[in-house]
Amino acid sequence: MSNKEISKGNGFLTCENYVPFNEVNIMRNFFKIAYDLKIPLVVIDNMSIQERTIFLQNLDPENSIVTTSQQIYDSLKTENITTNQLKTAYTKFIYSNESLKCLIVTRKTLTGNSIEKIKQQLGSFRYQYEIISFYSDDQTALKWAAQDRRIDYITIEILGNSKSIDQALCSVVKQKSKCFEIIISPLINAKSDRELSEVLRKGRKLMQLITSTNTPFIFTMKPKSPLQLRTGSQMRLLGGLLEVSYNKTKESIFGKQLEILIANTIKLHESYIFEGVKEV
Amino acid sequence: MVTIIRDRYVVFRIYTSVTKLEESFLKSTIWRIYQNIYGLFGSSNAGLYFESFDEKEKTGIIRCTHTSLSQLLTVLAYMTELKETEILVRILNVSGTIGKAKKILSIK
Numbered sequence: 001m002s003n004k005e006i007s008k009g010n011g012f013l014t015c016e017n018y019v020p021f022n023e024v025n026i027m028r029n030f031f032k033i034a035y036d037l038k039i040p041l042v043v044i045d046n047m048s049i050q051e052r053t054i055f056l057q058n059l060d061p062e063n064s065i066v067t068t069s070q071q072i073y074d075s076l077k078t079e080n081i082t083t084n085q086l087k088t089a090y091t092k093f094i095y096s097n098e099s100l101k102c103l104i105v106t107r108k109t110l111t112g113n114s115i116e117k118i119k120q121q122l123g124s125f126r127y128q129y130e131i132i133s134f135y136s137d138d139q140t141a142l143k144w145a146a147q148d149r150r151i152d153y154i155t156i157e158i159l160g161n162s163k164s165i166d167q168a169l170c171s172v173v174k175q176k177s178k179c180f181e182i183i184i185s186p187l188i189n190a191k192s193d194r195e196l197s198e199v200l201r202k203g204r205k206l207m208q209l210i211t212s213t214n215t216p217f218i219f220t221m222k223p224k225s226p227l228q229l230r231t232g233s234q235m236r237l238l239g240g241l242l243e244v245s246y247n248k249t250k251e252s253i254f255g256k257q258l259e260i261l262i263a264n265t266i267k268l269h270e271s272y273i274f275e276g277v278k279e280v
Numbered sequence: 281m282v283t284i285i286r287d288r289y290v291v292f293r294i295y296t297s298v299t300k301l302e303e304s305f306l307k308s309t310i311w312r313i314y315q316n317i318y319g320l321f322g323s324s325n326a327g328l329y330f331e332s333f334d335e336k337e338k339t340g341i342i343r344c345t346h347t348s349l350s351q352l353l354t355v356l357a358y359m360t361e362l363k364e365t366e367i368l369v370r371i372l373n374v375s376g377t378i379g380k381a382k383k384i385l386s387i388k
Contacts (some may be wrong), residue, residue: 224304241354
């Protein structure tokens, strides 16, 4: 890692992928600090698209600090634009806009070991949330989830379900263009030296497996308070403690998340027509 | 072989809910965490020196060697508490000269 890159590193755009849904005042602090730290994508857990509309009215009626992916999509969409052109325009808009507001994104984390139950939940939740992730200890459920196209991420907690991740799962995840979402907050929240040592040991083992199979992954902090947010550069440096090189984590703080968000925003929009279906 | 050790100046700001932060606590916390993660040998090679710290503005400059820059930034990212108060350290810039670092601090 060059020093030039580190000094520029503060300017990286970042996505915080797992913010808990709280009261309006606490959320306002989250957005204020996220704006300062150049974190334009704030993904809020357990908040549906309908709930977000009400939340936005209470938080910021004039839309001065926050916006939604749908609003950007509507402003960019014209009649003659193709889906690929729209994706490129959306990405350019995010990277080139210097006074970018915080984008509020909705997400749901599904947990459980029963595949039947998850299938039922997915049917009702997929259209209510922009991002769907899955957390489980069970290897069969994880492999099924990796093959289901409605699920965007497979969540891994270093001290939780990292044991269930094996080479076969990594191959399926890579094959189906999914990615692992790794929560790195245990690194900074460890209560004792012994716990930190355990986190480092298990984390290194996990990251070694993921990087050796070239499986896509993203980092998230899962902050409980606004002061637990970290910039992209800081997340990449913390990833260095798990022996992942700085250069290998380039896409894991913003690029991958933005790509998934754009694809899902297009699919969830009312004007979207499924590929292969012709309008009569 | 001649090895040249160059200095780097890290300009930072601390976000916290308290109005004033004591410099001595900040210094001891950074040293403690550095030694915890990289050991005594690592911290002795880092060449840490606290150039300045404004207790009211909560901004400051730390000097280190260019080889240990990423380690210092990791330590700053790792910091979560200072005297049982939750904090967040934001890196404003990294500079090669003290003059430039002070200029950045005065602008921001």
